[in-house]
Amino acid sequence: MKGFEYLEKEIRQWQDAGTYRSLTELESDQGARVVINGKEVIQLSSNNYLGLTTHPRVKQAALEAIERFGAGTGSVRTIAGTFSMHEDFERELAEFKHTEAALVFQSGFTANVGILATILSDQDVVISDELNHASIIDGIRLTKAGRRIYKHTDMEDLEAALKETQDARTRLIVTDGVFSMDGDVAPLPEIVELAEKYHALVMVDDAHASGVMGRNGRGTVDHFDLNGRVHIQVGTLSKAVGVLGGYVAGPAVLRDYLIHRARPFLFSTSHPPAVTEACRAAIQVLKEEPELIDKLWSNTRMFKEGLAKLGFNTGKSDTPITPVIVGQDALAMKFSDALLEEGVYAQGIAFPTVKRNQARVRTIVTAAHSREDLEYALEAFGRAGQRLGIL
Numbered sequence: 001m002k003g004f005e006y007l008e009k010e011i012r013q014w015q016d017a018g019t020y021r022s023l024t025e026l027e028s029d030q031g032a033r034v035v036i037n038g039k040e041v042i043q044l045s046s047n048n049y050l051g052l053t054t055h056p057r058v059k060q061a062a063l064e065a066i067e068r069f070g071a072g073t074g075s076v077r078t079i080a081g082t083f084s085m086h087e088d089f090e091r092e093l094a095e096f097k098h099t100e101a102a103l104v105f106q107s108g109f110t111a112n113v114g115i116l117a118t119i120l121s122d123q124d125v126v127i128s129d130e131l132n133h134a135s136i137i138d139g140i141r142l143t144k145a146g147r148r149i150y151k152h153t154d155m156e157d158l159e160a161a162l163k164e165t166q167d168a169r170t171r172l173i174v175t176d177g178v179f180s181m182d183g184d185v186a187p188l189p190e191i192v193e194l195a196e197k198y199h200a201l202v203m204v205d206d207a208h209a210s211g212v213m214g215r216n217g218r219g220t221v222d223h224f225d226l227n228g229r230v231h232i233q234v235g236t237l238s239k240a241v242g243v244l245g246g247y248v249a250g251p252a253v254l255r256d257y258l259i260h261r262a263r264p265f266l267f268s269t270s271h272p273p274a275v276t277e278a279c280r281a282a283i284q285v286l287k288e289e290p291e292l293i294d295k296l297w298s299n300t301r302m303f304k305e306g307l308a309k310l311g312f313n314t315g316k317s318d319t320p321i322t323p324v325i326v327g328q329d330a331l332a333m334k335f336s337d338a339l340l341e342e343g344v345y346a347q348g349i350a351f352p353t354v355k356r357n358q359a360r361v362r363t364i365v366t367a368a369h370s371r372e373d374l375e376y377a378l379e380a381f382g383r384a385g386q387r388l389g390i391l
């Protein structure tokens with residue numbers, strides 16, 4: 001069809017630069033090993049930190065929910081799509097997170113957009129880390145609030161931003177808890193102290209910390225013993241929790257306001273019963289099987305040490321997200337392809353997702369990987385790295 005020549009032109013440029021990627025199809029479930037192109041390979045690119053996508057209790061909860069309550073809800077939450085299970089789950093989440101209330105959105109992405117676009121007006125200022133997730137950036141684009149972006153985890157720059165914006169009605173500092181491309185952790189204790197000194201609010205997006213950090217995977221706020229001092233916590237149900245969704249945990253007044261005004265909540269259909277009941281079961285698993293989180297961290301230590309021993313540049317990660325930084329965009333894609341030939345799936349990530357010349361293969365180990373899986377993967381990294389002259 002004519003009319004899209006301008007898009008084709010741009011796509012050809014990506015192809016020439018070696019950064020054009022087709023979608024990778026999985027022919028199996030999302031496990032420690034997956035089937036791609038008919039071949040079993042080690043999965044190092046999922047966010048399925050604890051292996052909960054295939055946990056028997058989580059799957060069973062979804063099956064029973066479909067039998068009893070059907071495949072869909074048929075409405076948005078605010079009209080006819082709130083089932084008792086939605087409200088029960090939100091009470092359970094609030095209790096889990098030690099907050100007054102919680103509200104579930106269709107995804108972490110819509111939670112961020114919904115919150116930021118809704119609670120700020122032109123009298124307010126949002127103060128945001130430069131490496132925050134795209135959904136935070138898009139939420140900020142939708143507000144009429146003033147914006148001040150501070151240098152990544154730079155507390156001097158954050159303090160300067162707080163000093164510059166003293167006239168605003170509300171200042172909201174927003175940060176990822178764990179940064180998704182580098183795996184570093186936000187200096188939350190310092191952020192909270194500055195916020196208290198300058199009377200600002202704090203919002204933490206714990207997408208990559210939910211189920212990973214804090215007691216039973218409660219997130220970075222719990223990890224740093226800051227319960228009660230962070231105003232808004234966002235979590236995802238799509239990563240370590242293994243299903244789909246996002247939520248906000250915070251004061252009851254915030255939940256009430258969002259129910260009435262957050263557009264993704266108001267204008268998009270509620271989670272199907274299978275999703276909600278699977279999420280509830282997954283949170284129970286976090287409470288009852290903390291050994292999964294221990295396994296995740298011992299696998300993380302082993303894999304990071306192995307990569308460092310081989311001589312790769314793995315940046316400054318403190319979490320199971322370990323980038324293997326190679327520099328050039330096209331090289332990262334070639335490295336990813338070479339790893340797949342060696343039996344390891346680790347996706348290349350390039351500009352604009354990360355800065356230029358910071359292209360990488362990003363790895364995430366999970367609790368579901370065995371030591372043999374990870375030893376095999378390390379050998380594959382060694383061979384592919386040598387073949388491409390990265391090592």
Ligand SMILES: *Cc1c(COP(=O)(O)O)cnc(C)c1O
Nearest residue numbers: 107108109133180207236238245
């Ligand atoms: C993945 C991610 C999200 C989006 O979560 P979904 O539930 O997948 O929509 C939001 N914020 C951060 C920091 C993320 O890494």
